[in-house]
Amino acid sequence: MRVLIVTAVPAERDAVVRGVGATAPELAELPVPGGMLHRLSPAPPSGPPLTVDVLAAGVGPAAAAAGTAAALTVAAVARTPYDLAVSAGIGGGFSTTRPAVTAPAVTAPGAAGPEAAGPEAAGPRGAAPEAAGSRGAAPGAAGPEAAGSRGAAPEAAGSRGAAPGAAATATAHLGSVVVADAIVAADLGAETPDGFAAVTDLGFGTVEHLPPAPLVAAVAEATDAVRGTVLTVSTVTGSAERAAELLRRHPRAVAEAMEGFGVAEAAAAQAVPALEVRTVSNAVGPRDRAAWRIGEALEALTGAFATIAPSSAPGPLTRKEPGSD
Numbered sequence: 001m002r003v004l005i006v007t008a009v010p011a012e013r014d015a016v017v018r019g020v021g022a023t024a025p026e027l028a029e030l031p032v033p034g035g036m037l038h039r040l041s042p043a044p045p046s047g048p049p050l051t052v053d054v055l056a057a058g059v060g061p062a063a064a065a066a067g068t069a070a071a072l073t074v075a076a077v078a079r080t081p082y083d084l085a086v087s088a089g090i091g092g093g094f095s096t097t098r099p100a101v102t103a104p105a106v107t108a109p110g111a112a113g114p115e116a117a118g119p120e121a122a123g124p125r126g127a128a129p130e131a132a133g134s135r136g137a138a139p140g141a142a143g144p145e146a147a148g149s150r151g152a153a154p155e156a157a158g159s160r161g162a163a164p165g166a167a168a169t170a171t172a173h174l175g176s177v178v179v180a181d182a183i184v185a186a187d188l189g190a191e192t193p194d195g196f197a198a199v200t201d202l203g204f205g206t207v208e209h210l211p212p213a214p215l216v217a218a219v220a221e222a223t224d225a226v227r228g229t230v231l232t233v234s235t236v237t238g239s240a241e242r243a244a245e246l247l248r249r250h251p252r253a254v255a256e257a258m259e260g261f262g263v264a265e266a267a268a269a270q271a272v273p274a275l276e277v278r279t280v281s282n283a284v285g286p287r288d289r290a291a292w293r294i295g296e297a298l299e300a301l302t303g304a305f306a307t308i309a310p311s312s313a314p315g316p317l318t319r320k321e322p323g324s325d
């Protein structure tokens with residue numbers, strides 16, 4: 001199994017490498033167009049060998065997409081394609097009270113639930129279904145049900161929202177780990193007299209990718225993470241008004257960062273499943289750069305990837321599905 005992890009900056013890459021490297025020292029630095037892959041090969045307790053490549057591709061969705069596409073293409077041309085692309089790094093956490101987010105229920109693609117009419121329900125969703133069907137998710141991590149769940153809107157799952165009036169528990173506090181069950185481009189669209197319109201409302205493209213649900217669940221459980229929508233923005237939110245507007249449009253948002261959608265878009269173009277893992281360095285809201293806890297978030301990132309990477313016991317990247325023998 002081959003995993004590509006894409007961060008924005010070298011400090012994030014090094015934090016991930018320290019985490020994965022807790023069980024496997026870094027093997028090599030390999031040039032790819034526009035960057036340098038840091039390769040590790042943690043030994044899984046069973047199953048096929050695992051190669052983890054970590055790339056700092058730059059800040060923002062365009063740099064993330066360019067770096068991811070380059071690394072995926074080099075691997076595909078060499079006939080050693082990746083099985084999974086992961087956007088990883090620090091991010092801002094939404095701290096506003098909201099209903100608890102619970103584990104997703106797998107529903108038939110196209111099923112609509114009470115929240116399905118929200119902005120995140122609009123337009124094409126996720127990668128092409130055949131992407132999941134033809135390649136599956138991480139071998140050993142996501143079962144065949146991953147394919148069925150990819151096209152389903154998270155909001156459409158009946159179990160996702162808490163009971164009406166339930167207290168908020170899904171807040172992503174400073175230092176906490178966030179795993180995206182939806183990766184959403186939050187500012188890809190147009191301003192109109194009626195407010196923001198996503199590109200999908202205008203008849204173009206995609207604004208959301210859905211990571212394989214079983215893999216999201218496995219990684220979130222292993223890292224004790226908050227699950228929810230992670231927004232990709234090109235401009236870091238700097239006001240309470242903007243934060244409130246984003247939450248109004250994306251009620252399930254738990255965090256924002258600047259690269260996830262770029263990684264997911266590049267991965268989808270090559271039918272590779274994508275995941276986003278963030279650790280919270282700051283609250284989304286009025287700009288206060290001095291309050292960012294980057295060191296703590298980077299430590300949490302190292303801890304998360306030390307947990308995810310295989311050690312002596314099967315982990316999320318090597319767990320065998322029941323009945324897979």
Ligand SMILES: O=C(O)c1cccc(C(=O)CC[C@H]2O[C@@H](n3cnc4c(=O)[nH]cnc43)[C@H](O)[C@@H]2O)c1
Pocket residue numbers: 008009011012058059060089090091092093233235236237256257258259281282283284294
């Ligand atoms: O100054 C440093 O030492 C340092 C170390 C690691 C990362 C940084 C960054 O500034 C990375 C920018 C990166 O962080 C994400 N991010 C973090 N908080 C937010 C946010 O509130 N809204 C959007 N993005 C955020 C983002 O993905 C950037 O790529 C500095």
